[in-house]
Amino acid sequence: MSATASLKNTGLEGVSAGNTAICSVDQGALIYRGYEIHDLAENATFEEVAFLLLIGHKPSASELETFKSELVGARELPEPVIAYLTSMRHALDYRTAVPMDVLRTAVSMLGNLDKDSQDSSEEANLRKAKRLTAQIPTVIGHMQNVIDGRELVQPDASMGHAQNLLYMITREKPSDEEAHVIDVSLTLYAEHDYNASTFTSRVISATLSDMHGAVTGAIAALKGPLHGGANEAAMEMLKEIRGDIGPANDTEQIRTWMHRAFQDKRKLMGFGHRVYKNGDHRAGILHKLGHAVADKKGSDAAKLFELGEEVQRIMETEKAIFPNVDFPCGMTYNVMGIPVPQYTPIFVAARITGWAAHIMEQHANNRLIRPVSTYVGPELMKWNG
Ligand SMILES: CC(C)(COP(=O)(O)OP(=O)(O)OC[C@H]1O[C@@H](n2cnc3c(N)ncnc32)[C@H](O)[C@@H]1OP(=O)(O)O)[C@@H](O)C(=O)NCCC(=O)NCCS
Structure with missing residues (x-):
């Protein structure tokens, strides 16, 4: 104990906070489950990368088809979430809420309405991860149409994940090149080991709390301008x-x-x-x-x-x-004509796959994350003395 010691923090720089088989980040290379990022950006779609992160291996052609149709089939939102998004117009206009805040609340509500919400088994977690991956672009698209005072655009089942996301925001069918660029950006944003938001999601899930809760916390962490913001x-x-x-x-x-x-x-x-x-x-x-x-x-x-x-x-x-x-x-x-306040929500649309993979990895190998701090406060005193 010392009254003169500094409150300056190291930000845990260089400290390994745990093991992971999902991603490796260093100056030499960025690797998702054994595949290097230039290789993935050039040769894999975001759906393939999402499968790789969530399920753990490169999908076969039939696994990919099934995964893609599961995502397309889960894009629609429950009515109460749509009602919430449409009720947020004024808060978004007056900037008492920004899109990242509204997305955070929508994800929390999606948890309240998810039939698997209290089940953190591996199977239930994977179902929830796929649903969140599918639903988050719809939240973003609906939110932008609410901000613009226009009719909501329904997801288009004929479009891939990135193309549909851009379409729902801009209301225009993107060119193949634009869809490809968004797709690559989602791949690049999908995962990055123990960054602040992913670490947040692991700390929350290590208490055996649920996936939607961990993702809600991760969104709050990602919002900050030192991170995803x-x-x-x-x-x-x-x-x-x-x-x-x-x-x-x-x-x-x-x-x-x-x-x-x-x-x-x-x-x-x-x-x-x-x-x-x-x-x-x-x-x-x-x-x-x-x-x-x-x-x-x-x-x-x-x-x-x-x-x-x-x-x-x-x-x-x-x-x-x-x-x-x-x-x-x-x-x-x-x-691409995307309004600036949607840039970080789009980051969420990608990073949901990395967060969910880490939440599942944490639940499968759990130990409570509880570090200690170094006390630098006052020496011991007597309340009455
Ligand atoms: C990302 C970030 C938080 C990393 O921070 P960090 O590892 O703690 O790095 P430090 O703050 O210790 O930076 C080391 C030095 O570089 C400087 N520096 C780092 N990033 C800088 C930036 N974006 N602009 C100006 N100076 C910067 C620091 O001021 C510091 O200088 P000093 O030694 O003279 O004090 C920091 O680079 C930053 O704030 N960047 C801007 C926000 C951003 O782009 N975030 C997204 C990250 S993916």
Whole structure:
């Protein structure tokens, strides 16, 4: 015990908090159950990756067909959740709630209405994981249509997971290329070992609490701008730079803006990572795909990418800090016409698969997660003395 010891926390940096067979994250490679992320992004669909994470192996053709039709069949939401979403228009307008908050409550309600809610057996957990994976895009789509004051768009059973998600948000059938880019972004976001939200979900499930509860907690953790919320914050930052310096992308003006941010000790969103100190494997993959779509969409979208690239160059050369996946994600989702407050909910639509895999792994090998702290408070005193 010491009254002078520091309250500064290490953030558990470099500490292994447990074993997992789901994912390995290090500077050398990002691996999901034995498959490297570039390989998956290039050769697997999100549905295949979801199966791999949830069930543990690459699906056969027939396993994949069954899995896909289970997801399509579970897309619709129970009536009380639809009623809740439509009742949230004003809260979303007035920003007393943002889409991540509404999604968090909707997931919690889905638990209240799920016939397996109190059953944490392996079979029930897998059923719930598939239902949540299928339902979350519908929550996001309905929420966006509520915000826009339009009729709800029903899920389209003829569309794959990513294409249907984008369609429900934008009300337009995405091109194959756009659907592919969203699909890859979901794959890149699907899993990342013991990140803050996944660790949250493991801590909750280690008390033997239920899957919907653990996912609800994970969504709250992901919302923060130091974690998943960075994809929205990165886009807001680029808009701020654009607002301050105008649309010309003048290199000197960008440099001046950045130097002021460095002087103010601002954290630039979408840069840096606890594990990847020399760059995030996922960022280059998404940047390339997003920029290709931007080039086709026309000059304004491409110019935002060029601004982002200049910001990135300055961060890398002057600070040796590299973009994480949230930086190109912001620019890419912007090109697709997705409203900024839905960027982190879309992250949830992907990460639900990783969270659910970890919740199931935790339940199957459980021990309560209960670390200790180092007390640095006052010396012992007498209440009456
Ligand atoms: C992700 C993040 C929380 C990792 O944090 P961390 O591992 O605790 O890294 P640190 O905060 O110790 O950073 C080390 C140094 O780099 C600086 N740094 C790290 N990320 C930075 C950023 N995005 N902008 C400016 N400086 C940054 C820190 O200020 C610190 O500098 P100092 O040693 O002079 O104090 C941090 O990089 C960050 O806040 N990034 C912005 C948010 C973000 O994009 N999050 C998504 C992560 S996938």
